Amino acid sequence: MTSTALETVPATLRDPMLPRAAVIDAIKQETHDVGTFTLRLDEEPEPYAFRPGQFNMLYLPGFGEAAISISSDAEERDTIKHSIRFVGTVTMGLSRLRAGTEIGIRGPYGTAWPIEQARGRDLVLVGGGIGLAPLRPVIHHVLRHRDDFRKVTLLYGARSPGDLLYAESFEAWKQAGIDVHVTVDRSEDSWKGVVGVVPLLFYRIRIEPKETVIFTCGPEVMMHFVAYEALARRVPKESVWLSLERNMKCAIGVCGHCQYGPLFVCRDGPVISFARMEPYFNREEY
Amino acid sequence: MLPRVSATVAIPKPDLQQVFDNLRGSRLRLIGPTVVDGAIALGEIERTEQLPIGWSDEQQPGRYRAKHGAEKTYFAFNVGPHSWRRFLHPPRLTLFSAKANGKMTIEHDGEEPPRYAFIGVRACDLQAIAVQDRVLMNGSYRDPQYVARRSNAFILAVNCTKASSTCFCTSMQSGPRVTGAFDLAATELPDVFVLDVGSEAGSQVLEGTSWAPANAFDVGRATEAVQKAERQITREVRTDHLGSLLFEHLESPLWKEVSGRCLGCGNCTMVCPTCFCTTVVDTIDLSGRSERIRVWDSCYTTDFSHVHGGNIRPSLRARYRQWVTHKFAAWREQFGVSGCVGCGRCITWCPVGIDITEVLKAFRSTGVK
Ligand SMILES: Cc1cc2nc3c(=O)[nH]c(=O)nc-3n(C[C@H](O)[C@H](O)[C@H](O)COP(=O)(O)OP(=O)(O)OC[C@H]3O[C@@H](n4cnc5c(N)ncnc54)[C@H](O)[C@@H]3O)c2cc1C
Ligand code: SF4
Ligand code: SF4
Ligand code: FES
Numbered sequence: 001m002t003s004t005a006l007e008t009v010p011a012t013l014r015d016p017m018l019p020r021a022a023v024i025d026a027i028k029q030e031t032h033d034v035g036t037f038t039l040r041l042d043e044e045p046e047p048y049a050f051r052p053g054q055f056n057m058l059y060l061p062g063f064g065e066a067a068i069s070i071s072s073d074a075e076e077r078d079t080i081k082h083s084i085r086f087v088g089t090v091t092m093g094l095s096r097l098r099a100g101t102e103i104g105i106r107g108p109y110g111t112a113w114p115i116e117q118a119r120g121r122d123l124v125l126v127g128g129g130i131g132l133a134p135l136r137p138v139i140h141h142v143l144r145h146r147d148d149f150r151k152v153t154l155l156y157g158a159r160s161p162g163d164l165l166y167a168e169s170f171e172a173w174k175q176a177g178i179d180v181h182v183t184v185d186r187s188e189d190s191w192k193g194v195v196g197v198v199p200l201l202f203y204r205i206r207i208e209p210k211e212t213v214i215f216t217c218g219p220e221v222m223m224h225f226v227a228y229e230a231l232a233r234r235v236p237k238e239s240v241w242l243s244l245e246r247n248m249k250c251a252i253g254v255c256g257h258c259q260y261g262p263l264f265v266c267r268d269g270p271v272i273s274f275a276r277m278e279p280y281f282n283r284e285e286y
Numbered sequence: 287m288l289p290r291v292s293a294t295v296a297i298p299k300p301d302l303q304q305v306f307d308n309l310r311g312s313r314l315r316l317i318g319p320t321v322v323d324g325a326i327a328l329g330e331i332e333r334t335e336q337l338p339i340g341w342s343d344e345q346q347p348g349r350y351r352a353k354h355g356a357e358k359t360y361f362a363f364n365v366g367p368h369s370w371r372r373f374l375h376p377p378r379l380t381l382f383s384a385k386a387n388g389k390m391t392i393e394h395d396g397e398e399p400p401r402y403a404f405i406g407v408r409a410c411d412l413q414a415i416a417v418q419d420r421v422l423m424n425g426s427y428r429d430p431q432y433v434a435r436r437s438n439a440f441i442l443a444v445n446c447t448k449a450s451s452t453c454f455c456t457s458m459q460s461g462p463r464v465t466g467a468f469d470l471a472a473t474e475l476p477d478v479f480v481l482d483v484g485s486e487a488g489s490q491v492l493e494g495t496s497w498a499p500a501n502a503f504d505v506g507r508a509t510e511a512v513q514k515a516e517r518q519i520t521r522e523v524r525t526d527h528l529g530s531l532l533f534e535h536l537e538s539p540l541w542k543e544v545s546g547r548c549l550g551c552g553n554c555t556m557v558c559p560t561c562f563c564t565t566v567v568d569t570i571d572l573s574g575r576s577e578r579i580r581v582w583d584s585c586y587t588t589d590f591s592h593v594h595g596g597n598i599r600p601s602l603r604a605r606y607r608q609w610v611t612h613k614f615a616a617w618r619e620q621f622g623v624s625g626c627v628g629c630g631r632c633i634t635w636c637p638v639g640i641d642i643t644e645v646l647k648a649f650r651s652t653g654v655k
Contacts, residue, residue, distance in 0.1 A: 014430070015381070015382070015394065015430050016427045016428075016429075016430075017381050017382070017578075017580075018381075018382055018392060018394060019392065020392075021389075021390045021392070059384075060386075061384040061385070061386040061390065061568075061570070061576040062386075062568055062569070062570030062574075062576035063568060064566065064568045064578075065566070085594075087594040088594055100388065101388055102386065102388065102389050102390040103386075103390065104384065104390060104392065245593060246591070246593065246598070247590065247591050247592050247593050247598070249564065249565050249566050249583075250564070250566075252426075252427040253425060253426070253427060254421065254422060254425070254427060254429055254562065254564075255563060255564045255565065255566075255583070256562060256563030256564070256583070256585065256612075257563065257565070257583070257590060257591070259608070259612060259616065261533070261611075261616060262615070262616040262619035262620055264620070267426070279533060279536075280533075280536070283536050283537060284537060284604070285598065285599045285600065285601055285603075285604035286536060286598075286599075286604065286607070286608075
């Protein structure tokens with residue numbers, strides 16, 4: 001007997017919390033505490049496709065799951081890459097794995113960078129620390145379709161020169177027509193570059209406010225000041241896009257952990273416009 | 287012959303056992319109110335004698351007392367510490383198990399979700415189920431366990447004929463009269479149950495009872511009984527623009543004041559019938575087999591908002607604000623309904639008796655609106 005008030009559902013609804021297996025093809029040590037994992041997924045149950053800005057939940061049995069952005073080229077179909085900073089239970093566990101091992105993966109989840117909005121205009125990418133990882137698929141896109149954009153600028157910073165992610169690619173990105181500016185919070189003797197926090201890099205570039213779209217990912221205070229600098233230069237709030245971070249347990253809008261005001265960051269974010277986020281963003285302990 | 291859907295019938299009170307038998311005959315597990323450790327809890331029952339016959343309750347901020355009297359009433363109490371989400375969205379559920387030794391195998395526990403008949407669902411709780419439907423069943427992702435349990439559940443709702451001092455369903459437009467989707471809705475009178483038939487299944491379980499179309503006298507008495515409950519409700523929440531009022535005062539000093547007595551115990555989230563937050567616990571045994579277990583979680587725990595480098599909400603003030611703004615502001619934007627149905631549980635079961643209706647009043651009186 002079934003309550004007629006409701007539709008009947010198929011007995012085998014696929015459980016969205018079930019990961020699928022992925023093989024670690026290669027691990028590249030990027031910095032002392034970040035490694036890039038190349039993962040290969042079976043075609044089953046379906047071929048994998050994602051949009052720049054989205055993330056996966058990586059699962060290590062016995063340890064748990066971690067939300068990690070996809071940092072590879074969305075047009076490259078057979079493998080995906082994740083740059084992972086080893087900070088706690090799951091990520092430390094991952095750091096001990098070798099190529100050939102299988103891990104669990106679910107995704108892709110979340111919103112993507114609105115690359116369409118930047119087409120034919122200037123694009124400014126602003127990253128802090130590991131926050132460059134979710135921006136890298138945008139850089140890959142730009143490299144493939146450079147003519148779709150006018151000026152493309154990358155403002156990037158990390159704590160120290162040794163913490164700079166993908167540093168070996170900066171030269172190639174410059175060659176390909178991206179204006180790259182790098183800064184560090186703390187310098188070392190060998191460092192010839194800029195010292196200071198990321199938002200200060202805005203003073204090194206010129207912005208045409210109505211024709212500029214900004215994508216930023218990094219610590220929340222950094223993004224707060226990025227938005228501040230952008231707005232001070234009269235870039236509309238609708239053209240400033242943030243990638244947010246919150247504790248995540250499900251990534252599908254049912255565990256409640258990632259709430260940020262009315263948003264579920266896993267579902268309505270991580271990429272969201274400053275215009276939408278402003279009433280709630282960077283409020284004390286919110 | 288059986289009554290048609292939307293008919294109103296009456297059955298002698300002892301005939302409720304026949305309804306129970308019919309439900310059990312269709313292999314449903316009956317869950318209903320029953321007295322456990324001096325409180326009216328929800329548990330598995332088979333016979334009407336297991337209902338809290340003769341029991342009623344007294345509820346006040348931070349206080350609950352169930353007491354036994356002489357009258358042979360079946361449903362003369364209000365909602366207790368348990369709600370139906372305990373069965374639709376269980377406190378602990380194994381998601382899957384995995385084995386990894388280079389290769390990874392994932393096994394889904396193929397156990398059939400239980401099929402339930404819920405006995406005595408109050409109006410506020412029926413609305414709470416409808417709220418959780420939106421969260422766990424009607425969104426872009428559907429929780430397969432919830433969907434299975436919910437779709438198979440038979441609902442015998444009960445109209446309240448008394449209200450507790452903590453009830454405010456009238457403000458949240460959820461009660462005391464049952465309005466949502468049910469199979470049967472009962473109003474208890476001294477001699478009979480007046481039943482609204484809400485579905486084909488609701489009609490079928492009357493097989494073998496001596497049901498008869500309700501006469502005008504019974505219908506009149508039933509209406510009057512629910513109106514009496516409604517008159518007993520004193521607590522009130524003004525809901526117009528409530529969400530924007532709270533969001534506009536995110537950094538108000540009032541939060542510190544209203545959360546001043548809060549212990550951060552999370553009781554309010556555990557008793558709330560709409561709260562849905564969960565976390566996942568990972569276990570591993572000596573053979574290397576690990577399990578992922580989903581358990582209820584609360585936004586009052588410090589771990590809840592943990593990210594590398596610390597918690598987003600270290601202070602109780604911030605965690606209290608999270609709970610209130612989620613229920614009364616964010617929820618409406620997320621799911622198109624209020625996250626509160628006015629059941630009053632969080633008021634009763636708060637160890638220090640914080641009263642959400644008073645907290646919201648405080649914001650109303652400082653607010654611009
Ligand atoms: C959308 C999104 C994208 C991310 N992309 C990357 C990325 O590309 N590279 C990367 O290195 N990190 C990324 N992170 C951060 C990463 O998820 C955390 O560092 C990771 O969850 C830490 O897990 P842990 O078990 O190692 O740490 P622990 O401190 O042991 O964490 C315990 C639990 O807390 C939660 N948690 C801890 N830190 C974070 C955090 N910073 N964000 C969210 N939840 C957290 C997790 O639920 C975790 O299971 C991303 C986070 C989000 C939300
Ligand atoms: S917030 Fe309190 S009154 Fe409202 S539904 Fe939850 S427990 Fe009941
Ligand atoms: S809140 Fe209303 S419906 Fe719920 S128990 Fe109280 S009177 Fe009944
Ligand atoms: S991570 Fe569970 S709701 Fe967003």
